[in-house]
Amino acid sequence: MLEMQHISKVYRTELIETHALRDFNLKVDEGEFVAVTGPSGSGKTTFLNIAGLLETFNSGTYKLDGESVNELSDDARSRIRNQKIGFIFQSFNLIPDLDLYDNVDVPLRYRGFAASERKRRINQSLELVGLASRMKHVPAQLSGGQQQRVAIARALAGEPRFLLADEPTGNLDSLMARQVLDLLEEINRGGTTVIMVTHDAELARRAHRNVQVMDGKVSDLSPYEPRPLNEGAMAAARA
Amino acid sequence: MFGYHLRLGLKSLKRNPVLTALMIGAIGLGVGVCLTTLNVYHLVSGNPIAARNDVLYAVQLDNWDPQDPWDDDNAQMPPTEVTHREAMAILASDIPDRKVVMHKGAFVLAPGDENSEVKPYIVELRLTTGDFFPMFATPFKYGSGWDRAADASAEAVIVLSKKSNDTVFGGEDSVGKMVKLDDREYRVVGVLDEWRPVPKFYDLNNGSFDEIEEGFIPFSRSEMLEVTSAGNTNCWKPEPINSYREFLNSECVWIQAWVELGSADKVAAFQSFLDGYVTEQKKTGRFQRPMNNKLNRPDQWLEANEVVADDNRVLLGISFMFLAVCLLNTVGLLLAKFSGAAARVSLHRALGASRSMIFRQHLIEVSIIGIAGGLLGLLLGYLGLLSLRQLYNGYDDLTRLNWDVGFMAMGIALLAGIVAGLYPTWRIMRLQPAPYLKTQ
């Protein structure tokens, strides 16, 4: 369970203060698939960074699995990221000079698993995204959709409780986008909580719940409404 | 984890080969230059008789001009050599375990065998008491030195250096054979093995870095043959010298004197013997300067004789300033490199790498640069010494790579790499990952 109450985040430079989040409240339950939408500069990414413990915040409370995280040391935060959270980025962020196997290996190394355990998990997660046969390839030899699937495999290898995705399909064409989203849904059905930031309303509609962020605040909490997975319906979504 | 960090570090270095080469080159060059000067400095400042440092003493007595000290810059410094009269007095004392009085002399050396191909040639010999060999722990290839009876009877015996034995006898065991010095026959009693005391601590008056003499004969033959010094002779007193006898009785200093004193009691006893001797001499009108008899251990002796030239120190200092510039350069290059690595490091952080892991990984990376720079520095330092050999011709000993210094250079390189890497590594460790994850 992820719970944010009255979170505010201010960026200060010498000249200006920017309120990225102000009095931000959100609760995400175990097993949910939440889409966070909103226009550019609304605070979506800041929310995701805070949720993923990549950034600290100025006030409010944030509990992950009931544990308040803002007071944790940098090392403890690193450990939580490593064990409980998986990230997926818009630009995949694979390491170009490591092959797929080694890319997936990165978080497992920091986890301190034994070699045999790492091997099992890497094989398993590459299998899941359908790229086990190409594990000796480097990222540049793959298409964008495949790269993103490697990134997902990397996120899954640690068997995280939370999967945080930042515009996971932003750099992909629609066919590949759909494949990636199918994969996320499958993962969610397996019990992993998925939080996806996107500005694409069509994608957002496939989530259990939509959260709209506006000016650093949650402006709309639409309830869980299963919708038919229908092309036409998606096209009719509010644009 | 070390293996993994090492692998990532090597990968990272391969990613920017030019930058990596520049950094290794900078450290290598800085270390190479320091190695070169440090090597020379180490040798000129070394103590080749360190093993016997606590029992050997160079003797100084101040018989110099009452108006004018021996060393204008240091009035406390007595002459570095003694007169023949004082040499005799030191020789007469039975307090020291061993005693050496000696000087250099020029002779013409010829094989004893008339049929030898070797033509007579001029050599510098050392006229010394036989205690020289055990006192200064000289290595013998064949035979040995001579005993005190040979000293007393001014026996015609000679110990050859390895070099002259190679020249005259083709390196064979020549003990028992004869050589001629100025057409007089001498029996070879010993041949030294390779011996290169650097600096030539036992006689710093005549070329501190010269090679050893080509042979050794008893000091007592000096007076018998009326040999004058082939080294420095310094006189201060207006006194007529019209014969060798008058020269021996003059205030001219030209003899080096050393004693071996095995205990503190003996040191004290010998010091008071010298003081007593000078007190007696003062009554005869000699030694008009303040009482200033010194017993110098070898390390003190090297120091007092200022064997290390100021130029060596200046060069050493400037070399380290050069190393500093090389390090600043490396720091700059590392900062540039690591700032390019911000996105990758952020990703690792997002995937759960703690700060200390990032720190360790980059520290390993800079250590690799340090080690590679050290190896390069070792090579460059060696080449530097080779080219110095041109500049130091005749003093090959000073340009020989000393492995102590080599290891020190490796240490300096590794340390340099880490010092240069510390700030950039610290900076990248403190990096806030979030901003670098959004875009490539």
Add this chain to the structure above:
Amino acid sequence: MEIRPILSAMLRNKTGVILVALQIAITLAVVTNAVFIINQRLEKIGRPSGMDTDNLIFVQSFGYSPGYNHQVTIREDLDTLRAMNGVIAATPINGVPLSGGGSATTYSIGPEESHPDEAGNYYEVDEQGLDALGVKLVAGRNFTPDIIDYATGPSSKMVPEIIMTRAMAKKMYGTEDVVGKRAYDNLGQSAVIVGVIDQMLGAWVNWDKLPQVVFHPYVGYGPLIRYAVRVEPGQRQALIKEIETKLGESNTTRVISWVRPHDYDIERSYKADTRMAVFLGSLIVLLVTMTALGIVGLASFSVNARVKQIGTRRAVGARRVDILRYFMVENWLLTTGGVVVGAILSFALSFWLSNQFELPKLNPAYVGIGVLAMWVVGQLAVLVPAQRAASIPPAIATRTV
């Protein structure tokens, strides 16, 4: 071009700027002091010897056999040498000038203790001495053959006549006009000064009394004797061989230890100075190269980091030359910061060197020239990355990556 925006951009990469400025500062400090030391050494090495060094040969003979006769040997050797084709003059001499070995004694202008002593190098030669060394007599006359004293044993007797350099005359008497005056040894014996020579250097190159040289009409008692032989230009190599053979074979009661050109000993004497100059010179080259690389590195880095910004500037109308100038001005500011610190460091280093090692204080002109040189080096080093920056196409501004 405005400096303020460039400065504020530099301040954003403070560390990089400080690092390179520091490199420039240390480089300036080392280079000025090193060049200063090198120049002193070169001046020292380049001092005129006063002798015809290029055409001088020195020979050493050492008699060892019981049958050796010193006087006869010298007579025969000199006859042999002087009869050789291409030999201008030859003299016995007690030491090789500028070789690091020789004799010195003190002279004073009166017999009383109250007169201060003045030390001088002395050379014992015969009547061909001045001609053999190639020194220039500027007043008085040479020694005549009849007063040369061929010694047979140690003696403290003063020679009857001496010739000295102008430097020695000036030092002793305060004037060069000394012909006919007397000089005294420390036993109260005196000699009349019969001639003055223009200039000549003595034995030890590091001795401050090197130009104080006195000639004695005297030939030592042996068994060691040296000869100075002056030859026609271009004949030296051939004559060295000839002398080795002729003297070597003429007399077997002695050995000829060596026959060598004067340069041999001079080079040896100045070896430490040559070494210092060469070593420091190489260090300067390496140091300046290293610093130039540092400047190139920093500039390349800042060009890379600002590709988009530069493209944007070009898009809004900056010309290539504006971009070029931007980086040149930036480098100029950086170098200026470095040399200001460097100038202070130069004097600090000089102060330390002169305190610690009794070296002379740095001439400020060197710092001035050093600053100019650093500016030039900086501008040259930044040229390549600046040109690369200037060639960034404006279209880059519209690309997303």
